[in-house]
Amino acid sequence: MLRAKISIATLGGTLSMQRTTPGAGITPALGGEALLASIPELNDLAELQVESLGLLPSASMDFEFLLSVLSWAKRQVAQGAQGVVITQGTDTLEETATFFEYLWDLDQPLVLTGAMRGADQPGADGPANVLDACRVALSEDSTKRGVLVVMNAEIHQALAVRKTHSLAMQAFASPNLGPAGMIMEHRVHFARPASARKTVPWPVRTRQKVALLEAVLAADTTLVEQLVPLGYEGLVIAGFGAGHVSEPWSTALEAIAAQMPVIVSTRCGAGSTAVATYGFKGGEIDLINKGLHMSGGLCPRKARILLWLLIGSDSAHALSTYL
Template identity: 55%
Template sequence: MPQKLNHTTLPILAIGALGGTVSMRATQPGTKAGEALFSGMVQLHEGLDVRIETLCLVPSASLCFNLLLEVLIWAQDQVKLGAQGIVITQGTDTLEESAFFLDLLWNADVPLVLTGAMRSSDQPSPDGPANLLDASRVALDTHSRKRGVLVVMNAQIHQAQHVRKCSSMALEAFSSPLFGPAGVMIEHRACYLRKACARTVLPIPRSIHHKVALLQASLSADTVLLEHVLALGYDALVVSAFGAGNVSVEWADLIDQITTEIPVLVGTRTGSGSTAEASCGFIGSELDLTDRGAVMCGLLCPYKARILIWLLIGSGLGREVGKHLQRLGFKAAET
């Protein structure tokens, strides 16, 4: 059961802890990790009904889609119980992917905010407490409503669609290439840099047993894995391609065969920018791959493209991925 720190009719903040660096701290015997995260934060507890629950304690590299669906249900239940804001803490390794997964399914106006830490509590100047406090303030800010899932790190507010972890260990590890942060924290309050936009929310997947392969193009890469994608039973393939969406001649020929059986998405491995639509026509270019049946991901990175197609397949919409990339704003509508 969630831990209640107040028992009055105060604004409700629900906090779910999943583990990660932000949870790496000593606790008193019998104290749950979620409670330990916020112990001593008097400025957070004042005037609030703070409800804290440890949902799991695993490194974020070990999170999975099924567990995130359970987190989604927990968060939806908190809204039904009257929460005005919800915070999820987890490790930063997969934070961008977790946020995008939840954002695609989050249909409430109530803010759902993810945060974590780059430094554990036993290191000098740990950032966890500040990130947690900022995330809680963002979650309770009325201007955060109808913005879907947000990521708060290092006094910046990022939209789940755009945020990326761009550095392995730096405090400023998270950014939103091309788009920039949606807001910043100034004097303990959220200051948004742009208005909330209309969102597209996907249905909850009916099936969860399908699987999506993600393969990255590299110089002189062999084709062994590509040759076995269909035989291994994958339901879709995402290719992390060179530049604006290019692969070798050998990869292009195999993609030609694979697209007849399962969806193939092509994103850029560069970390920023869009795949092209009509720039090059050589074998293995975006024009060639499109002709072979592949779908270019536009501004959506390969990691998040894998999440999108997994959710779509689970709802029976796998062949409509191109339309959803347009609806979600990752590529221009076809003319």
């Protein structure tokens, strides 16, 4: 009987970090083979293909690098991998998952994981997270679910997951939907069936700039007004409450929306933007009438990635079908 195959790529992040100098902070140090040598149980699960594609803190990754990682992952499936696991830093894990989710058009699962403690720290969580991620990648119930994030024995959908704590072990949550599943006694349990997904065409260009600005009390409009001269092609606003801005911002954004797509999200961390509740200037009804798009439950950071991909694939005209 043929063994299942899993491909694992390591990109760096806390999971790969160690303290190389006494008294210094931890930095990326472990490549794929060294990292997985500490998890012998993996060899009992499947035939493994392991590659080190990077050794970076996740804040230093960029979209072009992620496209190359995604191309690698697709090649692994074409070569027979039942699932693909990618390890990276947790700082941008929710954004990477979103980026991959919009471009991953295969039935096989793509599973992301990381760690909150360095590889040489007591109670390091990386090995358990990698082992759980591989279990999820091998589960038949993971097919057609797109990109999944596995952390702390929980499974999260890419578009729902958020990093909600800077240092705690329980750092990831899906505020609006809750976890998609859990790993209990080494078995994968999903809480709900797979749902329909919609992917974005592969970008044909990667130099487009999309800004993300947060609405704050008494903010002026200087930055907003400079976006067009600075060459930006899209804008996401992390708005107050259910997707609101001040009256001066409403006026400024009307002019911007005539020149580029503008999405308004909520900065609250949970919940959705509204569409038909508030009628004041700067409320969602006013902004929609001025040509702005409301993101619904998609958080500002994820909305920025969606807009970047749509602009890069010449598909910005279809933005409303993704929100």
